[in-house]
Amino acid sequence: MWIEWQRWLDQLQRVIGDFAQPLTGAHPLVILPLNILGFWIGLKIYRRIGSPILHPVVGGSLLVFAWLVFMGVDFAAYQRGSGLLYLLLGPAVVALAIPLKQNLSVVRKVGWPLMLGLLVGAVLAPLVAVVIALLLGGSKTVLIALTTKSVTTPVALALAQEMHGIQSLAAGVVAFTGIVGAVFGPGLLRRMNITDERVVGFSMGVNAHAIGTVRALEISALCGAFSALAMGLCGALTALVLPAFVTP
Amino acid sequence: MxxxxxxxxxxxxxxxxxxxxxxxxxxxxxxxxxxxxxxxxxxxxxxxxxxxxxxxxxxxxxxxxxxxxxxxxxxxxxxxxxxxRDLSSGDWVALLAAMVIGTLISFTLTALLLNHLIQRAGTKRNRDSHVD
Known part of the structure; x- marks a missing residue:
């Protein structure tokens, strides 16, 4: 118990120590407001335009990237400056338990069709992607990043670390997958005459995680609830099963 | 306060x-x-x-x-x-194709399966209630 606690304290100490460093372009007091500003503007643009293509994940990260290039800050320094946010990643994954608990009664009602759909969907999403990449000759780095493509980012980041993949590649793949699902998913299902909002929501959650859930919430509250539920269950299931199959 | x-x-x-x-x-x-x-x-x-x-x-x-x-x-x-920077262009092609095509395929299959399962569970329940 105390080793992990100690490691966390060390990390906290380093983050606080970085604040005491002399002010540079990569100082936490510059980087943290930059992150917040990028996120905030990204959110504003997204709300104004309303298209999932400009989800804050995309808009915000592009803004921050543009600033970093403009100021000549390299990625390692930027990561160090963002230390405080990295400390929050673990608790953010744990926080996903709360919406899961609140939606548990919905699962019990629809029961086994959902569980079966979840199981198949959670296996299919990474499998189809990995097979396509394999046929096109993708390297191992790419394949590992694709295995976490349909789980929500905090879980994908934890998984990437566990499997010795590249965290930022995993994060990018997750964001892009979510956008593809959110932009094309609902229209695709309408064309196939699938209009059951529970089905649409659940498919969005399994395949397009948080970005899909935002889109599902725009369709209806029921659709959003099923999407949130599917996202949480799919994330937990993938996190439990995947590392056993992918050996670094 | x-x-x-x-x-x-x-x-x-x-x-x-x-x-x-x-x-x-x-x-x-x-x-x-x-x-x-x-x-x-x-x-x-x-x-x-x-x-x-x-x-x-x-x-x-x-x-x-x-x-x-x-x-x-x-x-x-x-x-x-x-x-x-260390990904080859072939990697990028594989990555993009897997994300776009793969997501659409798995999305469609998940929805079709789930739609089928829920409808079947629904009709079964209806039939049961008829018997009642």
């Missing part, structure tokens, strides 16, 4: 999240499980909440704020994708 009154509750909620995060990591390290520590922490918290029967108010409020700020929390990890 309101802040001062709410603060203990919020601190308790944040403390719980951190405690379960650390508990998950500890368990994973102790048993050498091939699972991310925070995910085990999440499952432990889910179990604890099911046993407790409800979500403590402070925990629910803190979790809601954190989940609303998720994009901000993982922004530093996302930005890294623009700094990736």
């Amino acid at each position: 309101a802040l001062l009154r709410n603060l203990p509750r919020w601190l308790l909620g944040a403390g719980l999240l951190l405690a379960f995060d650390l508990a998950g990591r500890t368990l994973v390290a102790a048993l050498a499980l091939p699972v991310p520590g925070p995910v085990v922490g999440m499952l432990l918290l889910l179990l604890a909440l099911m046993l407790y029967g409800r979500v403590p108010r402070g925990l629910a409020e803190v979790a809601e704020q954190i989940l609303r700020l998720l994009v901000l929390i993982f922004l530093p990890a996302t930005v890294g994708i623009y700094f990736l």
Whole structure:
């Protein structure tokens, strides 16, 4: 118990120590407001335009990237400056338990069709992607990043670390997958005459995680609830099963 | 004033999240499980909440704020994708095709299967009620 606690304290100490460093372009007091500003503007643009293509994940990260290039800050320094946010990643994954608990009664009602759909969907999403990449000759780095493509980012980041993949590649793949699902998913299902909002929501959650859930919430509250539920269950299931199959 | 009154509750909620995060990591390290520590922490918290029967108010409020700020929390990890230089162009093609085509295929298959299952469960229930 105390080793992990100690490691966390060390990390906290380093983050606080970085604040005491002399002010540079990569100082936490510059980087943290930059992150917040990028996120905030990204959110504003997204709300104004309303298209999932400009989800804050995309808009915000592009803004921050543009600033970093403009100021000549390299990625390692930027990561160090963002230390405080990295400390929050673990608790953010744990926080996903709360919406899961609140939606548990919905699962019990629809029961086994959902569980079966979840199981198949959670296996299919990474499998189809990995097979396509394999046929096109993708390297191992790419394949590992694709295995976490349909789980929500905090879980994908934890998984990437566990499997010795590249965290930022995993994060990018997750964001892009979510956008593809959110932009094309609902229209695709309408064309196939699938209009059951529970089905649409659940498919969005399994395949397009948080970005899909935002889109599902725009369709209806029921659709959003099923999407949130599917996202949480799919994330937990993938996190439990995947590392056993992918050996670094 | 309101802040001062709410603060203990919020601190308790944040403390719980951190405690379960650390508990998950500890368990994973102790048993050498091939699972991310925070995910085990999440499952432990889910179990604890099911046993407790409800979500403590402070925990629910803190979790809601954190989940609303998720994009901000993982922004530093996302930005890294623009700094990736060591992937070949073949890798990029494979990656893009897998993400676009793969997502659409798995999305369609999941929805078709689920639609079929739910409809079948629905008609079965209807038939049962006819017998009644």
